[in-house]
Amino acid sequence: MKYGFVFPYGDARTTANMARAAEQAGWDAFFVWEPVWGIDAWIQLAAAAMVTTKIKLGTMISPVSRMRPWKLASETATLDNLSHGRVILSVGLGAIDTGFIQFGEETDRKKRAELLDEGLDIITGLWRGQPFTYEGKHYHIKKCDFLPPPPPVQKPRIPIWVVGAWKREKSMARVLRYDGLLPDKMTDSGEHVKPTPDDIRAMKKYVAENRTATTPFDIIVEGTTPGDNRTQAASILRPFAEAGATWWNEAMWDAMDKSDLVRTRIQQGPPSP
Numbered sequence: 001m002k003y004g005f006v007f008p009y010g011d012a013r014t015t016a017n018m019a020r021a022a023e024q025a026g027w028d029a030f031f032v033w034e035p036v037w038g039i040d041a042w043i044q045l046a047a048a049a050m051v052t053t054k055i056k057l058g059t060m061i062s063p064v065s066r067m068r069p070w071k072l073a074s075e076t077a078t079l080d081n082l083s084h085g086r087v088i089l090s091v092g093l094g095a096i097d098t099g100f101i102q103f104g105e106e107t108d109r110k111k112r113a114e115l116l117d118e119g120l121d122i123i124t125g126l127w128r129g130q131p132f133t134y135e136g137k138h139y140h141i142k143k144c145d146f147l148p149p150p151p152p153v154q155k156p157r158i159p160i161w162v163v164g165a166w167k168r169e170k171s172m173a174r175v176l177r178y179d180g181l182l183p184d185k186m187t188d189s190g191e192h193v194k195p196t197p198d199d200i201r202a203m204k205k206y207v208a209e210n211r212t213a214t215t216p217f218d219i220i221v222e223g224t225t226p227g228d229n230r231t232q233a234a235s236i237l238r239p240f241a242e243a244g245a246t247w248w249n250e251a252m253w254d255a256m257d258k259s260d261l262v263r264t265r266i267q268q269g270p271p272s273p
């Protein structure tokens with residue numbers, strides 16, 4: 001299992017300092033969230049890339065439906081080159097209570113899913129090179145063959161982790177086309193609940209039976225562990241690792257205004273055995 005840290009809040013300079021501390025403490029990846037209006041995630045990650053050498057860098061998550069896919073393709077390819085191939089792109093529909101309504105972003109779930117699918121088509125298409133054209137329901141791109149950025153360093157592409165709503169068929173089918181699953185369990189009434197190890201085991205089985213690509217695939221679980229109690233941390237992690245999770249992301253979402261606590265947890269290091 002690998003270990004990521006999701007940084008809850010901070011400006012670009014603070015982000016860079018925290019990412020450097022995370023690398024020194026042995027974390028495998030460092031993630032930031034991407035707001036509708038707020039501190040820019042890609043500037044945060046660029047700052048982090050300049051003071052680190054090996055830790056993976058990414059978003060948790062990028063809601064593609066409210067973004068221009070060609071801009072996101074440019075940002076990710078540019079950062080992958082700057083960091084020498086350390087980018088992870090995590091995507092999903094996003095939470096509409098984070099500014100979607102206030103700024104007039106699309107809130108209809110079906111349309112956001114369509115925009116996500118077409119956006120990923122465009123992003124991965126542009127990463128492959130030019131000339132490029134696209135004709136979809138929502139996006140129409142005429143042949144473009146002007147000066148592109150260098151392609152991503154990582155091959156066959158920058159890893160894309162996708163939120164998969166279990167057991168929503170269309171959502172899980174989207175996951176199969178990419179490189180990682182961010183599990184999200186939904187009840188019949190549409191309520192979001194935390195996936196259990198049994199859910200992770202069932203999702204892993206679904207992926208194994210239905211994914212045709214032979215490229216590496218990750219299953220990422222998010223939560224919190226005590227940095228000062230390895231035994232307790234191991235008891236939290238073990239059921240998910242045994243169920244098939246390949247990443248644990250430490251996410252202190254309730255500590256956005258508690259930078260000292262965040263730094264302390266980063267410096268304690270990942271909850272590895």
